[in-house]
Amino acid sequence: MYLEYWGLKEKPFENTPDPKFLYLSGEHRECLKRLLYAISDHKGCALLTGEYGCGKTVLVRTVVDSLDPKQYDLSLINYPIFAPGEFLREIMHQFGVETTPGSRLELFHRISQYAFENVKKGKQNLIVIDEAQLIEDAQVFDEIRLLLNVQLED
Numbered sequence: 001m002y003l004e005y006w007g008l009k010e011k012p013f014e015n016t017p018d019p020k021f022l023y024l025s026g027e028h029r030e031c032l033k034r035l036l037y038a039i040s041d042h043k044g045c046a047l048l049t050g051e052y053g054c055g056k057t058v059l060v061r062t063v064v065d066s067l068d069p070k071q072y073d074l075s076l077i078n079y080p081i082f083a084p085g086e087f088l089r090e091i092m093h094q095f096g097v098e099t100t101p102g103s104r105l106e107l108f109h110r111i112s113q114y115a116f117e118n119v120k121k122g123k124q125n126l127i128v129i130d131e132a133q134l135i136e137d138a139q140v141f142d143e144i145r146l147l148l149n150v151q152l153e154d
Helices: 002-006 028-038 056-066 084-095 104-120 136-149
Strands: 072-077 124-131
Touching: 002 056, 002 084, 028 056, 072 084, 084 104, 084 124, 084 136
Parallel strands: 072 124
Antiparallel strands: none
């Protein structure tokens, strides 16, 4: 009904965020610029906060869609309710790495090794956690902190 009234060709208000419907207000434009800067300048971590429904997820999807897959390897976690070991396995799964059983330490070493191999190939590793406010286990935050500490000497 509203499609015809407004002369639209497709529904803009579906349940899944679609970057093609992103309205870049001044705040959204600034946020997009800062996220892209954090990624391109290897800042390690960026945090995006805002009220429900303000466009955080669609902004993240816009950033993800803009990344060159030859330059970036992405682990996109949309629903981060995991126990610590499950969280590391999900990161590996999203990177496309086989997730065999192992201790948290072994999983951490596998992710670190995978990340270093990507760096050697000239690829940047990117872990995106959407809806991070759902993380309940403090150990998951420790794992995020430890992953942020993985870096090369130079």
